[in-house]
Amino acid sequence: xxxxxxxxxxxxxxxxxxxxxxxxxxxxxxxxxxxxxxxxxxxxxxxxxxxxxxxxxxxxxxxxxxxxxxxxxxxxxxxxxxxxxxxxxxxxxxxxxxxxxxxxxxxxxxxxxxxxxxxxxxxxxxxxxxxxxxxxxxxxxxxxxxxxxxxxxxxxxxxxxxxxxxxxxxxxxxxxxxxxxxxxxxxxxxxxxxxxxxxxxxxxxxxxxxxxxxxxxxxxxxxxxxxxxxxxxxxxxxxxxxxxxxxxxxxxxxxxxxxxxxxxxxxxxxxxxxxxxxxxxxxxxxxxxxxxxxxxxxxxxxxxxxxxxxxxxxxxx
Amino acid sequence: xxxxxxxxxxxxxxxxxxxxxxxxxxxxxxxxxxxxxxxxxxxxxxxxxxxxxxxxxxxxxxxxxxxxxxxxxxxxxxxxxxxxxxxxxxxxxxxxxxxxxxxxxxxxxxxxxxxxxxxxxxxxxxxxxxxxxxxxxxxxxxxxxxxxxxxxxxxxxxxxxxxxxxxxxxxxxxxxxxxxxxxxxxxxxxxxxxxxxxxxxxxxxxxxxxxxxxxxxxxxxxxxxxxxxxxxxxxxxxxxxxxxxxxxxxxxxxxxxxxxxxxxxxxxxxx
Numbered sequence: 001x002x003x004x005x006x007x008x009x010x011x012x013x014x015x016x017x018x019x020x021x022x023x024x025x026x027x028x029x030x031x032x033x034x035x036x037x038x039x040x041x042x043x044x045x046x047x048x049x050x051x052x053x054x055x056x057x058x059x060x061x062x063x064x065x066x067x068x069x070x071x072x073x074x075x076x077x078x079x080x081x082x083x084x085x086x087x088x089x090x091x092x093x094x095x096x097x098x099x100x101x102x103x104x105x106x107x108x109x110x111x112x113x114x115x116x117x118x119x120x121x122x123x124x125x126x127x128x129x130x131x132x133x134x135x136x137x138x139x140x141x142x143x144x145x146x147x148x149x150x151x152x153x154x155x156x157x158x159x160x161x162x163x164x165x166x167x168x169x170x171x172x173x174x175x176x177x178x179x180x181x182x183x184x185x186x187x188x189x190x191x192x193x194x195x196x197x198x199x200x201x202x203x204x205x206x207x208x209x210x211x212x213x214x215x216x217x218x219x220x221x222x223x224x225x226x227x228x229x230x231x232x233x234x235x236x237x238x239x240x241x242x243x244x245x246x247x248x249x250x251x252x253x254x255x256x257x258x259x260x261x262x263x264x265x266x267x268x269x270x271x272x273x274x275x276x277x278x279x280x281x282x283x284x285x286x287x288x289x290x291x292x293x294x295x296x297x298x299x300x301x302x303x304x305x306x307x308x309x310x311x312x313x314x315x316x317x
Numbered sequence: 318x319x320x321x322x323x324x325x326x327x328x329x330x331x332x333x334x335x336x337x338x339x340x341x342x343x344x345x346x347x348x349x350x351x352x353x354x355x356x357x358x359x360x361x362x363x364x365x366x367x368x369x370x371x372x373x374x375x376x377x378x379x380x381x382x383x384x385x386x387x388x389x390x391x392x393x394x395x396x397x398x399x400x401x402x403x404x405x406x407x408x409x410x411x412x413x414x415x416x417x418x419x420x421x422x423x424x425x426x427x428x429x430x431x432x433x434x435x436x437x438x439x440x441x442x443x444x445x446x447x448x449x450x451x452x453x454x455x456x457x458x459x460x461x462x463x464x465x466x467x468x469x470x471x472x473x474x475x476x477x478x479x480x481x482x483x484x485x486x487x488x489x490x491x492x493x494x495x496x497x498x499x500x501x502x503x504x505x506x507x508x509x510x511x512x513x514x515x516x517x518x519x520x521x522x523x524x525x526x527x528x529x530x531x532x533x534x535x536x537x538x539x540x541x542x543x544x545x546x547x548x549x550x551x552x553x554x555x556x557x558x559x560x561x562x563x564x565x566x567x568x569x570x571x572x573x574x575x576x577x578x579x580x581x582x583x584x585x586x587x588x
Contacts, residue, residue, distance in 0.1 A: 015428065022424060027410050028417040203515050203528055207413035268519045268535045 029205035033197065035256045036189070041067050044255070046188045046219060048168040050104035053095065053135055061099035061133040069131065069183045075265040077127055078120030078178070082309075088126060092138035092310035103187035104135040105217070106167035108158030109175050110151045112143045117267060121175050122309045131182040137165065138310040144302055145316045152229035152239035156297050157315055159228055161304075163220050171195070171217045179215070180263040191255045192218040192247055198259040201266035212247070212254055213240030215264065226250050227293030230281065238278035245285040246293075342388040345396040353400065353551060357543040366547075367554060374558075377481075391484035397555065402427070404548040405509055408541050414516045423512065426505040433498030434483065440494065441485035499563055506556045513549040517542050 036044050042063060088094045095101065107125070111118060118140065129136055139161055141154040155172050162170050169188035177196055179186075184195060196214035198204045226246040233239035247254060256262060281288075300316040356366040377390070405423070409415060479486050480495075487495045514530035521531040536546035 019424065022406065022410075022420060023417070025417065027413075028420065029413045029415060031416045031418075200521070201519060203414045203520055205414050205416055266519075268532050 029202065029207045030209065031205050031259065033206055033209060033256060033259075035197075035258045035262075038067060038183075038258065038261070041185070041257065044189045044191075045103070045185070046169070046190050047102045048104070048188075048219075049101060049135060050168065051166040053101075053104060053166075055095060055100045057096070057098060057100045059099050061096060061101050063102070063133065063185065066132055066185060067183055069181070071182060072180050072263070073124075073128060073178075073182065075124070075178055075180070078124045080123060080127075082123055082126055086126065086130070088309060090308055091306040092122070092126075092308075093136070094126070094129060095135045096133045099133060101133060101135040103185075104167050104169060105137075105186050105188070106158075106162030106165065106170045107136060107138045107173050107186070108155055108162060108170055109138065109140050109173045110143070110149075110154035110158070111140050111175050112149055114175060117175055121178070124178050126309060128179060128182060129186065132185060134185070134187060136186065137162075137167070140310045140312050142312065142314045143317060144314050147317060148235040150231070150234050150317055151236075152233045152242070153231040153297070153299070153317055154315070156228045156231060156294055157299060157313065159220070159223055160294065160297060161311070161313060163224070167220060169217065169219055170223060171215065173215050174213075176267040177215055178265040178267075180265055181261050184257060184261050184263075186217065188217050188219045189255055191253050192216060192222060194254050194256050195262060196264045197256045197262040199264045199266050201268070204259065204263065206259075210241070210244050212244040216240075216243075222247075222250075222252060224294060226252075227289055227295055228297070230285070230288060230292050231296060232281055232288075232292060233278060235278070238282045241282055242285045245282075246289050249286045249289060342392045344389060345393040346399075349393065349396045350400055353404075353544065353547050356547045356550075357537070357540060359537060363547055363550060367550060370551075371554065387481075388484060390481040394482045397551070401506075401509070401548055401552050401555075404545060405513060408545045408548075409513045409516050411541065412516050412545075415512055419512055423505065423509055426501060426508060430498055430501040430505050433494045433501055437487070437491045437494040437498055438483065438485055440491035441487070444486070444488065444490065496566060499559055499566070503556065503559045503563060506552050506559065510549045510552040510556060513545055513552070517546045517549065 045063075082088075086094075087097065109121070122138065125138065139158045141158040141161075143149060143154055159170050159172075171186055174196075177199070179195070186195075192212075194212050194214075194216050196216075197206045197211075199214065226243070226249070229239060229246075230242045233242065244254070302314040302316055303312075304314070305312040352366050352370065356363040406420075410420065483495075511527075511529070514533070515528045517536050518530040518533035519535075520528045523529045533546060535542070537543045
């Protein structure tokens, strides 16, 4: 009898231990997080347009109905074509004609070797942006050398091009992510924003709170302040965490929209080679901030071509 | 008792050293993780391994099992449970795509499963210790309903069977626990494999309600993903087996078991 009593205590202790270990919050993704409420979104947006923008429209664009748009687009749009007379200029730039836009955004997409995916991405994104009444331009930055893919440096190059073109707001975008909700306005908030917080590949869950990769929007002034991203991350991984620690070092607080609005579709694809030095680099992220970034950007520009749907910048790193 | 015990060596076509009785209990904890690890190499090898395991189970069922009291099969059940649990908690949760609430529900279901099967085993052991198992409704007149279990060497009344996978007799006192345990195991596996597969694979939303796995093509590119995937496939196989067991219970044992109760009800109505 006493023996069975002891047995029960042991079982109980084991169960409690397991529960304590597995109730540790660091082990889980989050389906909910702190975000800007829908009715506050317009208040938090930073209204600024490209200095070179000239619009003949009399009225300002209204964004209330876009924020409250409940539709969800289908990723199958990538297989279709753009409608005729879409009004997109060479270089993938679009300016709404019926009203004066309040936001100018440069979409910067690092790219290599995924021609079919890029085609789908461009068709989808231009269809998506038709609903948003913003002034935007899509920059595709292609790495033409054979070194491991350096996403962060390509983004820096794109950001520099966008700054030259006078854009006050940039969106750093992965080519394998498609925004599903037109209410996810591609404009900058006053603080840097993590836009892809609810990706289907991640079960629509945010893996960890400090995640700042995939799709982010940031004002160019802020991007310059943190000296852009690091140029040293060859191969996959950790460059987004590096950017996050830079933003923290400059006391920026990242924000997000709700998980309903921030839904993204991710294409499945082969995972890339992981960078060997990424954890070493990340541990010194703040120290390298001043010396490594936009200020130390050296590369060989092979060509810049204005295609009908995008600006194509080919670089040799 | 010992002399009549059948070990894994007797099941296998070749006769090995008979002294390795303890190996029977130990072997599954090496063989199963090893098989799952091999299966992570490629899709073809996964299919081959799963077919081999399935055929192994079928082969075991074709062997005479009256005197089969090898601990190998119970160990296999335990090693399956432990392996799948560890892979879920370490690999699947390590991908940070499962929320705390989902893991809590999973652990709760698992705790229920463990409790019911523990009770089932405990009652069977108690019956074994006290000798005969004659339920309350046991009647010496209805001898057609009483059986003798050659494995456990006890006499039990109606509706009994011996489960080699749990290494105990399922009889009237613990039948409810057996059924409840199977249902909970089914729910746990269903929930766990769905969480695992939606984490490893590309999921889609089914009718805007639940997440289901859709495209698992990139499961083999990384070791942790492929191990999670292979374990989930194994779990789905287990799910299939449990579904068969439950359907069998539903069609055969449940009507038999509830018949006296029905008869009582009908009698009450007749009066």
